Amino acid sequence: MPPSAESVIHDLGYQRYTGPRLGRGYAVRSLYLHSLRSAFGLGRGAKAKIFPWSVAALIGLIAVIVTVVTSVVDETVMTYPEFSDQVGFLTVLFTAAVAAEVTTRDLSANVLPLYFARPLTRTDYALAKLAAVVTAIVLLLGVPQLLMFAGTAFSGDLSLGQALDEVVDLSGGLAFSLLHALLIGSIGVLAASLCRRKAFAAALVVAPFVVTAPVTTVLMSAPSQTVVDIGRLTNPLTVLMGVRNWLFDDHSDIGSIGAVCGAVAVGLVVVTGLATVIRYWKVKA
Amino acid sequence: MALIETQSLTLRYSPQVTALSELTVSVEPGIIGLVGANGAGKSTFIKILLGFLPPTTGRVAVLGLDPVAQGTLVRGRVGYMPENDCLPPDVSAAELVTHLGRISGLPRTAARERASETLRHVGLYEERYRAVGGYSTGMKQRVKLAQAMVHDPDLLLLDEPTNGLDPAGRDAMLELIHRIGTEFGISIVVCSHLLGEVERICTSLVAIDGGRLLRAASVSAMTNERRELAIEVAEGVDDRPDPTGILAERLTAEGLAVRREARALLVPLERDDVFDRILAAAADLTIPLHRLEQRRHRVAELFESAQPQTIAERGVSSAPVR
Numbered sequence: 001m002p003p004s005a006e007s008v009i010h011d012l013g014y015q016r017y018t019g020p021r022l023g024r025g026y027a028v029r030s031l032y033l034h035s036l037r038s039a040f041g042l043g044r045g046a047k048a049k050i051f052p053w054s055v056a057a058l059i060g061l062i063a064v065i066v067t068v069v070t071s072v073v074d075e076t077v078m079t080y081p082e083f084s085d086q087v088g089f090l091t092v093l094f095t096a097a098v099a100a101e102v103t104t105r106d107l108s109a110n111v112l113p114l115y116f117a118r119p120l121t122r123t124d125y126a127l128a129k130l131a132a133v134v135t136a137i138v139l140l141l142g143v144p145q146l147l148m149f150a151g152t153a154f155s156g157d158l159s160l161g162q163a164l165d166e167v168v169d170l171s172g173g174l175a176f177s178l179l180h181a182l183l184i185g186s187i188g189v190l191a192a193s194l195c196r197r198k199a200f201a202a203a204l205v206v207a208p209f210v211v212t213a214p215v216t217t218v219l220m221s222a223p224s225q226t227v228v229d230i231g232r233l234t235n236p237l238t239v240l241m242g243v244r245n246w247l248f249d250d251h252s253d254i255g256s257i258g259a260v261c262g263a264v265a266v267g268l269v270v271v272t273g274l275a276t277v278i279r280y281w282k283v284k285a
Numbered sequence: 286m287a288l289i290e291t292q293s294l295t296l297r298y299s300p301q302v303t304a305l306s307e308l309t310v311s312v313e314p315g316i317i318g319l320v321g322a323n324g325a326g327k328s329t330f331i332k333i334l335l336g337f338l339p340p341t342t343g344r345v346a347v348l349g350l351d352p353v354a355q356g357t358l359v360r361g362r363v364g365y366m367p368e369n370d371c372l373p374p375d376v377s378a379a380e381l382v383t384h385l386g387r388i389s390g391l392p393r394t395a396a397r398e399r400a401s402e403t404l405r406h407v408g409l410y411e412e413r414y415r416a417v418g419g420y421s422t423g424m425k426q427r428v429k430l431a432q433a434m435v436h437d438p439d440l441l442l443l444d445e446p447t448n449g450l451d452p453a454g455r456d457a458m459l460e461l462i463h464r465i466g467t468e469f470g471i472s473i474v475v476c477s478h479l480l481g482e483v484e485r486i487c488t489s490l491v492a493i494d495g496g497r498l499l500r501a502a503s504v505s506a507m508t509n510e511r512r513e514l515a516i517e518v519a520e521g522v523d524d525r526p527d528p529t530g531i532l533a534e535r536l537t538a539e540g541l542a543v544r545r546e547a548r549a550l551l552v553p554l555e556r557d558d559v560f561d562r563i564l565a566a567a568a569d570l571t572i573p574l575h576r577l578e579q580r581r582h583r584v585a586e587l588f589e590s591a592q593p594q595t596i597a598e599r600g601v602s603s604a605p606v607r
Contacts (some may be wrong), residue, residue, distance in 0.1 A: 011401060012470040013468065014406060014465075014468060014470075015402070016437055016470070017391070017395070017436065017437035019392065019395050020392060021361060021389075021390040021391070021393070021436070022390040022391070022392060023357075023361065023390050024357050024390075026387075026390055027387070027388045027389070027390055030387040030388055031385075031388060034384055034387075040566060043380070044375075045375075104510070105373055106373070109370070109372060109373040110369060110371045110373065111371055111373055111375060113365070113367045113371055114365075114367070114371055114385055114387075114432060116335075116337065117335055117337075117363070117364075117365035117367075117390050118360055118361075118385070118388045118390075119357045119358075119360050119361045119388075119389065119390060120357075120388065121356075121357070183597055264411060284334070285337050
């Protein structure tokens, strides 16, 4: 049978790519977005979505309860910065799952050479992963605060001045959430990147927060103010509380240790961030 | 412009461990076989070309670029297929190759289209939405190849692409590489410890041994320089015993360097009149010729005779030509 018009096989052969090549910045952005999506299990199976979304739902529920109670009793039960502190341990659990997900996937299957053979550098890779985890935490903490804000703004009869105050408070709360995200996220990514197995990585992320907790509790219940101050610095979460007392709490008597907490928080972010970058320079490719 | 050019390239992992030593080579575009025993320095060489390892001393240029100072540019135009397993098990081939295409700088839509196209070219079109973890070794190798060429590189670096494949899988992979190098117009460096495997598909060969350059030349140059004529004559046509021997004596007397190999005579094709002189001698002696053909040496033999002490002893093996 002679080939008819319908039966022609269109094999165009290999086509060279002549379109744009977007380079390193685009590569980093692509990796960042891909990691951020996988942090919430998007583009993955249903199993990968369970944990991050349960934690997110739980924190959202807390925000809703706070909003409802606030509107009923008509006074502030929890400020925006307090909210980040109150859900601190949930944030750590979330970070454990997310950091382990975005780092161990590539480490355990040895995928890194495929990335490093492309335009992005090892530093780019490490920072893109870190940025993805930090963004995930900011979303985890920030979206519920926006809910709280919306609840307050639309349920009560706020004057313009009160509304502006509320916006200022919200901004402070979001800024504080960013600090939370930077500190917990950078510790989390560093810890998770040290393991190839996901479960171990998640455990290692939680460790710095859990292992130090009893010590912190004991020291902070000591009668000596100096010991309390030292105790405050033994756990990242109490460091963050110190920063909140220092920056956002008008009635706090935290004193100069507040500034120390701020310095320690920033220092920890820088050190763990650098360590993460160095860790990825050590990976064999 | 040479595809790859090195000048006294040396890489020491430590003062005691020298992976590459004084390697000077210039390679033209084509399919280049990089052969050597395990541990000869092939993978190290590839990693230098990618800018993963800075050379201790010496210079290297890939596509006219310095892989250390211009690593981002080099890696944008080069595709790399590592030797080891490097695929996450729980994503589909389409998803993985698309993602890596974007990391290579392809816009979202182009990455998706190129991923499908590339997977089709390597023969994984039907299976591309299945998770990679369920793939066979041969399919995984194809995914590794696809991710290396999704961004249409100018140069592909393939580290032991036939590793772990059965003979049929090896043949298919070699044929695919040959097609990419010839029809697709992409230059390829293919690493292998199996000389017989790469000589079938390569236009030139670079042999390294113990971190040193053994030989670098085009395959045709290597085979041409040692062309030989194989002669077989009909035995037992008349009463003369051993007509092959008689012809050999005659040709030797004529000044040709005749070698006897089983029932055949091998005469180096050094001058233009070798054919004529053999024919004349056979006619003169009335010995019927059975076979008179030009024999191309397999590259493996050339390496053996060129460096009998090194490659043969270090066990560069060659797969049988099928």
